[in-house]
């Protein structure tokens with residue numbers, strides 16, 4: 076059976092996956108790019124841009140697990156666009172004509188719209204469905220490949236709370252955001268169902284892997 | 290000038306320094322001993338009990354910084370006893386006749402009582418004062434030695450919020466408690482005033498050191 080995986084999900088020490096005040100100019104609110112500096116530095120992040128370079132150390136090893144084996148991404152309405160994107164019929168995501176997904180990408184929203192085919196293999200589908208229903212529908216489309224839960228925090232938390240995530244990689248960044256959307260709420264005793272292994276890299280990032288117990 | 294230090298302060302991934310339901314039988318509420326297993330395993334924790342042994346690795350290196358240079362501890366009413374201890378005139382703390390402090394120990398409480406001299410150099414003093422006033426009073430008693438803020442989360446947070454802590458060691462344990470008292474609340478942008486360095490040890494504990502920027 077295909078695995079459900081979370082990768083490169085970045086939070087602050089106090090557990091926020093995004094800051095307060097998400098808007099067109101500030102996709103992560105007051106967090107800015109601080110949650111993702113560890114990722115922006117890696118070669119993985121610059122794939123396709125040979126001149127840009129990037130590190131090949133431990134941060135890159137974690138980052139590069141993002142794509143292999145993945146046949147689809149599921150993301151929340153809050154990741155797809157700024158608050159109110161549903162009122163803009165022309166909104167096609169943050170990522171330009173060739174988004175970095177290159178697979179069918181399912182956007183959970185209470186206001187679904189027709190699918191949008193982008194360049195490079197990404198097609199956005201819009202779904203109003205529970206996490207379990209969503210996985211069933213995605214598996215009908217993609218078959219046996221793995222499914223990535225791409226965030227934001229609300230969607231990752233919902234899939235975790237229903238016990239639907241097989242593997243999760245969280246990157247903890249040493250900043251205190253104070254406000255935003257929390258990842259850990261409602262997930263008491265997650266350690267009962269996952270083996271949790273933390274490791275800190277030289278960028279000061281603590282990578283946590285969650286592997287489901289059998 | 291004497292330094293104000295926090296040591297061995299243990300929190301869950303979601304930032305709780307104690308669980309819900311603190312009581313005489315459950316000093317850490319539903320957290321039990323899980324926040325402190327890393328510490329209980331160290332030789333530092335078994336000091337004085339030669340037979341007990343204990344590890345001498347990285348966890349012990351962090352743990353053993355607890356006492357050297359310290360002339361006093363400041364703790365909250367919630368660390369000194371279970372809810373309601375103020376109504377028991379015979380309550381002398383959790384630690385028996387010879388508490389592990391061996392210095393003057395100042396308990397912040399809105400219901401102060403006369404000082405209690407214990408064995409082994411610990412004397413409990415009870416204070417109703419702001420963090421700044423408290424430090425001034427403690428320095429009058431102990432002079433130039435360093436002062437440890439012993440917890441719980443409420444008291445550590447209050448001293449941090451007023452910018453009074455010079456050094457802090459926090460141990461993050463890979464469990465999700467879900468409820469209790471949070472350390473990080475109200476401490477947005479702590480990284481602006483501290484250099485924060487995380488390192489993970491083989492016990493799965495991530496030790497964070499906070500060193501005040503100059």
Ligand SMILES: NC(=O)c1ccc[n+]([C@@H]2O[C@H](COP(=O)([O-])OP(=O)(O)OC[C@H]3O[C@@H](n4cnc5c(N)ncnc54)[C@H](OP(=O)(O)O)[C@@H]3O)[C@@H](O)[C@H]2O)c1
Nearest residue numbers: 084085092093151152153154183184185226227228229230
């Ligand atoms: N830290 C990271 O690594 C990371 C990763 C990805 C994204 N982000 C950031 O996280 C933020 C978004 O996170 P978020 O937690 O605010 O939002 P989110 O998880 O992206 O989306 C939540 C929203 O999706 C819709 N939705 C979720 N489940 C649904 C369901 N079962 N059925 C129908 N609709 C559903 C709802 O929106 P409606 O009710 O409006 O339809 C809900 O409010 C953005 O700032 C993004 O940039 C961070």
Ligand SMILES: NC(=O)c1ccc[n+]([C@@H]2O[C@H](COP(=O)([O-])OP(=O)(O)OC[C@H]3O[C@@H](n4cnc5c(N)ncnc54)[C@H](OP(=O)(O)O)[C@@H]3O)[C@@H](O)[C@H]2O)c1
Nearest residue numbers: 298299306307365366367368397398399440441442443444
């Ligand atoms: N995780 C760790 O490493 C660690 C370390 C130590 C303790 N703990 C645990 O943490 C828990 C206690 O933490 P907590 O956050 O609940 O409480 P706490 O920080 O120990 O104490 C807070 C209480 O102290 C009194 N207080 C604080 N500041 C004061 C001031 N300026 N003036 C007068 N009174 C003041 C108030 O009590 P009143 O209003 O009742 O007087 C306040 O409610 C216990 O379960 C303990 O076992 C954990």
